[in-house]
Amino acid sequence: MAFPAQVEALVKQGLVWQGQQAPLHKSPSSVLTTGWPELDQRLAGGWLQGCVHELQLQLPFIGELALLFPLLSQPNITSLWVNPPAVPYAPGLSYQNIALSQQVVVQEPDDMLALWAAEQALQSKAVDLVLFWHASGLSAAAVRRLQQAAEAAQKTVFIITATQPEDDARAYAMRLRLTSSLGGSSALQIAVLKRRYGWPLPPFSCAIESRLPKRRRAL
Numbered sequence: 412m413a414f415p416a417q418v419e420a421l422v423k424q425g426l427v428w429q430g431q432q433a434p435l436h437k438s439p440s441s442v443l444t445t446g447w448p449e450l451d452q453r454l455a456g457g458w459l460q461g462c463v464h465e466l467q468l469q470l471p472f473i474g475e476l477a478l479l480f481p482l483l484s485q486p487n488i489t490s491l492w493v494n495p496p497a498v499p500y501a502p503g504l505s506y507q508n509i510a511l512s513q514q515v516v517v518q519e520p521d522d523m524l525a526l527w528a529a530e531q532a533l534q535s536k537a538v539d540l541v542l543f544w545h546a547s548g549l550s551a552a553a554v555r556r557l558q559q560a561a562e563a564a565q566k567t568v569f570i571i572t573a574t575q576p577e578d579d580a581r582a583y584a585m586r587l588r589l590t591s592s593l594g595g596s597s598a599l600q601i602a603v604l605k606r607r608y609g610w611p612l613p614p615f616s617c618a619i620e621s622r623l624p625k626r627r628r629a630l
Contacts, residue, residue: 443567446481447617453603454585458482461565462584463558465548467574467604469590471496474599475571477619478589480507482540482567489513490540491532493525507622526553533560533568541568548572555582592616 442456451457458464466475483490484507492499492514501511515538519525525543532538541561543549549557549570561568574588586605592598599619603612 443482445478447478447619449615450478450601450617453612453615454606455608458567459584459607460567461562463554463561463568463570463582465575465581465583465586466569466571467586467588468571469574469588473589473591474619475589477622478599478601478617479542479569480509480622483514484508486510487513488539489537490515490542491529491538492516493529493541493543494518494520495542495544506624522553526556529557529568530560533557533564533566539566541566542571543568544571546573548575549581551581558582558584588614590614 441460442458443460444457445451445454466478468475482488483504490513495516495518499514499516504511504514515532517525517528519528522545525545526549529541529543532541541557543557549572554570557568557570570583583605584607586603588602588604590600590602592600598616600614601617602614603609605611
């Protein structure tokens with residue numbers, strides 16, 4: 412479909428998202444199960460390979476890492492962690508059957524160098540998954556650069572950030588908003604703000620407590 416030049420320029424800048432129709436035959440290899448049946452059902456199978464996902468957090472440390480435990484614990488998955496807000500807790504990762512030898516952590520306060528490190532990882536055969544923490548959210552241009560690199564290498568990227576404005580338009584293939592449940596439950600509430608081939612979805616509960624130690628569940 413052809414667009415006017417002005418609209419085409421906005422699409423290339425990542426400021427306007429172009430909707431698409433669902434393909435009639437979607438390759439199973441293009442989707443990675445999240446490990447959570449309730450989430451897989453809403454995401455048409457799971458996380459997308461070759462795409463950048465955004466996880467918006469109401470508050471840090473509300474279960475965003477537990478949400479990714481099933482993916483991180485898959486065999487032969489090497490992950491790059493860019494600027495995590497705390498030093499990854501090795502015993503906790505081992506408890507979740509996540510191979511410590513396959514987790515690479517980079518702390519780089521310079522945004523451009525951090526972005527460069529993520530791009531290099533996506534181009535490397537040694538890394539399969541990139542987790543990128545950014546407090547205020549990456550620029551539209553940075554997201555587009557990562558999306559192009561992820562698509563070229565058919566790898567999966569997660570940008571973990573604070574809640575963003577509702578009208579924000581960037582080149583994310585998928586955007587989720589994570590909030591904590593009320594009433595002391597350790598379940599996570601997930602709202603699907605953007606997904607391929609579907610409308611946004613209201614918050615639903617994801618039982619991440621099933622992956623947490625019993626002493627953590629009691630908190």
